[in-house]
Amino acid sequence: xxxxxxxxxxMTKFGRREESLQTLMYEAxxxxxxxxxxxxxxxxxxxxxxxxxxxxxNFATLIVDHLGLYQTPSVRIDNAPASGSAAFEQAFFSVASxxxxxxxxxxxxxxxxxxxxxxxxxxxxxxxxxxxxxxATMPAxxxxxxxxxxxxxxxxxxxxxxxxxxxxxxxxxxxxxQFQKEISVDDVLKSKMIADPLRLYDCASISDGAxxxxxxxxxxxxxxxxxxxxxxxxxxxxxxxxxxxNATKVAAKRAYERAHRQPKDIDVAxxxxxxxxxxxxxxxxxxxxxxxxxxxxxxxxKTGLNGEIPxxxxxxxxxxxxPVGATGLAQICEIVWQLRGExxxxxxxxxxGLCHNIGGFVxxxxxxxLESC
Amino acid sequence: MQASTCTCGKIVALxxxxxxxxxxxxxxxxLGNDAVVLTYTTLYTVPEGFNAPIFLVLVxxxxxxxxxxxxxxxxxxxxxxxxxxxxxxxxxxxxxxME
Numbered sequence: 310x311x312x313x314x315x316x317x318x319x320m321t322k323f324g325r326r327e328e329s330l331q332t333l334m335y336e337a338x339x340x341x342x343x344x345x346x347x348x349x350x351x352x353x354x355x356x357x358x359x360x361x362x363x364x365x366x367n368f369a370t371l372i373v374d375h376l377g378l379y380q381t382p383s384v385r386i387d388n389a390p391a392s393g394s395a396a397f398e399q400a401f402f403s404v405a406s407x408x409x410x411x412x413x414x415x416x417x418x419x420x421x422x423x424x425x426x427x428x429x430x431x432x433x434x435x436x437x438x439x440x441x442x443x444x445a446t447m448p449a450x451x452x453x454x455x456x457x458x459x460x461x462x463x464x465x466x467x468x469x470x471x472x473x474x475x476x477x478x479x480x481x482x483x484x485x486x487q488f489q490k491e492i493s494v495d496d497v498l499k500s501k502m503i504a505d506p507l508r509l510y511d512c513a514s515i516s517d518g519a520x521x522x523x524x525x526x527x528x529x530x531x532x533x534x535x536x537x538x539x540x541x542x543x544x545x546x547x548x549x550x551x552x553x554x555n556a557t558k559v560a561a562k563r564a565y566e567r568a569h570r571q572p573k574d575i576d577v578a579x580x581x582x583x584x585x586x587x588x589x590x591x592x593x594x595x596x597x598x599x600x601x602x603x604x605x606x607x608x609x610x611k612t613g614l615n616g617e618i619p620x621x622x623x624x625x626x627x628x629x630x631x632p633v634g635a636t637g638l639a640q641i642c643e644i645v646w647q648l649r650g651e652x653x654x655x656x657x658x659x660x661x662g663l664c665h666n667i668g669g670f671v672x673x674x675x676x677x678x679l680e681s682c
Numbered sequence: 683m684q685a686s687t688c689t690c691g692k693i694v695a696l697x698x699x700x701x702x703x704x705x706x707x708x709x710x711x712x713l714g715n716d717a718v719v720l721t722y723t724t725l726y727t728v729p730e731g732f733n734a735p736i737f738l739v740l741v742x743x744x745x746x747x748x749x750x751x752x753x754x755x756x757x758x759x760x761x762x763x764x765x766x767x768x769x770x771x772x773x774x775x776x777x778x779x780m781e
Contacts, residue, residue, distance in 0.1 A: 430729045439696065440750050442773075444728055444736040452723035453740050453750075460721070460761050505724040542702050546740060546748040547694050551721060 313404045314529040315522060315679070316411075317341040318642040323518035323630030324487040330356070330363050330419040331375040333519040338376060338415060341521035349523075350409035352376075352383040355396030355416030356634040359385075361431050363419050372415060389435050390583070391668030392416060393520065393637030394675040398536050400524050410526045416638035417519030428515050432633075435669045437544040448512050450545050450670045451584035452504035457551040458586060459506070462601040466506055470497035471607055472588035473510045476621050479614065480628025482655035485639075487516050487630030511585040516630030520638035522645075531645050532682045535568025537561060541672040556674040557594035557665065564663070564676040565596075572596030575618060575678075576659035577647050579640035581667035582625040588612075591665055592620055595676070619657045622647065637666035641677065648681045683713040683767050685747045695749040717741035717776055719763040720748065724756070739776045741767070751776055 319340025321333050328336070334354075352373055359368045369383040388395030393416035403409045420428050433446050440450075458464055474494055480486035492510060500509040524533070539559035542548055548555070565571060572595060580595065582588040589603035597618050598606045606612055612620035623629050623643040626636055644662035646652040664677040686708035687693045688701035694708075701708050718741060725736040737753040749767065751774040758765060758778030765778035 426730045429727065430731075433729050441729075443738060443750055443752055444725060444732040445738060445750060446725065446727070446729055448727065449723055449725045449736075449738055452725070453721045453738070456723060456761070457721040501726075503725075503727045505726070507723075544694075544702075544750075546750045547692075547702055551740070 310405045311407045311526050313401050313533045314525050314527065315531040315533065315645055316525050316529050317523040318521065318645045320485055320520040320639055320642050321518050322485050323516050323632060325421045326419070326517040330359060330417055330519070331372060333419065333517060334372055334415045334417050335376060337417065337519040337521040338413070341523055347378070349378065349381055349413040350411055351403060352378060352381055352413045352415065353396040353400040354383060354385045355392035355414065355638060356385055357387050357389060357392045357418055358431060363422060389668035389673055390633040391637055391666045391673050391675050392634040393639065394664065394666035394677060395637070395668070397522060397638060397641055397677065398538060398675055401533055401536055404524050404526050412524050414522045414524060414638060415519065416635045418632035418634040419517040420515045420632060421517050425515060440544055440546065446504065447670060448504040448507055448584065451586055452507045453545065454551055455506055455584070455586040458590065461552055462604065464589070464604050466498065467494055468604055468608060469511070469585050470494040472582065472585040473497050473627055475607065475613060476582060476588065476625040476627040479622055479655055480624030482653065483624050483629060486624045486628050487514060488624070488628045507584060513583045513626035513631035516632045518630060518632040518635045518639070520635050520642050522638055522641055530681060531648050532680050533677065534680045535564040535570065535678040537563030537567065537676045539563065539674055543669065543672055545670060552590065553600055554590065554594050554671040556672050557591060560674045560676040561595045564678050568678040570661065570678060574661055575663045576661050577619050577622060577644065577657050578663040578665065579623060579625070579643050580620055580665040581636070582621060582627050583631060583667065585627070588620065588625065592618070595663065595665060614655060614657055622652065622655045622657055637664070637675065640664035640666060641679070644679050648679060683715050683743055685711050685713045685743065687711055693745050693747045695743060695747045713744040713747060715766040715768070717743055717749070717765055717767050719758070719761055719776070721761060722753070722759040724759065741776055743767070749774060
């Protein structure tokens with residue numbers, strides 16, 4: 310298997326953007342590929358649902374056409390909100406196999422053009438058909454998990470809010486973040502109730518944005534050392550545990566094995582905090598803390614910028630924003646900047662970084678390990 | 683209460699052809715209507731076509747099968763609350779036992 314490296318990364322600022330999705334993807338591409346030779350063996354486009362969010366299908370062709378990459382092979386990858394990391398994974402395979410030498414990965418979503426109720430309906434289609442017939446939404450399922458975690462491990466409502474407070478602080482240091490304003494525990498507790506006990510500030514936002522990453526078989530200073538991927542039952546009601554997610558545990562185990570690394574080797578991680586409870590559960594499932602100890606780690610600042618394992622220095626999905634298809638690739642961009650010492654005011658010391666991207670309600674998860682070399 | 687079992691040990695609520703765990707054919711069985719609340723939420727922001735609020739509960743049925751369903755009475759929203767599953771207009775509802 311050929312070694313796979315990252316040469317360039319780029320992204321747009323996330324948030325409510327007026328531009329079209331293809332214009333956002335061009336902005337990310339130009340950010341990554343400025344002054345480079347714009348010749349690629351293939352383009353992998355991660356995008357969850359352009360058909361419904363922006364009314365375009367055949368999106369892989371639309372993008373190579375828009376970017377002027379005439380005749381370049383292109384494919385769109387939809388893997389729910391793990392589309393960005395899934396496109397990255399498929400691009401990785403194409404270079405690792407030796408079939409391609411240099412490929413472009415683009416990922417993006419434009420969600421804000423539609424009213425929130427319609428966006429919520431589109432996102433609810435990620436849920437099993439029976440379960441969504443009850444009216445269940447993604448925040449509702451996260452609320453069910455949150456309530457059970459609070460019951461089992463004594464997590465308080467105020468402690469949970471600290472996850473949003475921490476990530477909003479990190480967002481103030483990230484020029485690409487949708488939200489660059491600090492919030493308090495009180496702000497979280499006074500925000501609109503969505504699905505009790507989760508409030509608006511516990512949930513990642515509707516957002517627009519795009520990212521670009523160039524993968525190559527030629528050596529650079531950042532190597533992709535392991536990718537792990539696992540699925541779980543579509544229905545929450547089929548799962549044994551409500552407070553720990555098998556798709557994360559298995560994907561992480563596979564990534565660690567391939568990279569010959571252990572959780573203690575990781576210097577920095579971007580994890581999929583679509584809801585505040587996931588900022589606590591994900592680090593436990595990734596092996597950074599024991600089950601039930603993610604809360605203490607958050608309170609004690611172990612996951613802060615100066616902590617032993619900084620989590621979501623970018624601000625995470627919570628503050629950076631969550632244009633669903635873009636998120637996985639935004640995590641890759643952040644870790645590459647951290648490894649290269651290019652993360653500005655949110656820089657942490659790091660040689661080995663991990664990205665954790667969730668598809669569906671924690672049932673199609675991808676863990677990627679990147680290392681300085 | 684309909685459920686499906688598999689020789690691998692998996693049991694799930696409602697009818698299902700293939701086991702989600704191992705892919706073998708499942709056997710349809712009938713469980714009693716007893717249920718215990720594992721977790722719950724009151725949903726205020728609902729998808730298009732639903733009326734807020736919705737009381738949602740995830741309950742444990744006999745033999746460890748689980749079911750997500752609605753609940754009509756806010757007072758039944760309590761982890762560990764025992765009750766029954768009733769069917770109305772082909773929808774499942776959890777109703778807590780009287781204290």
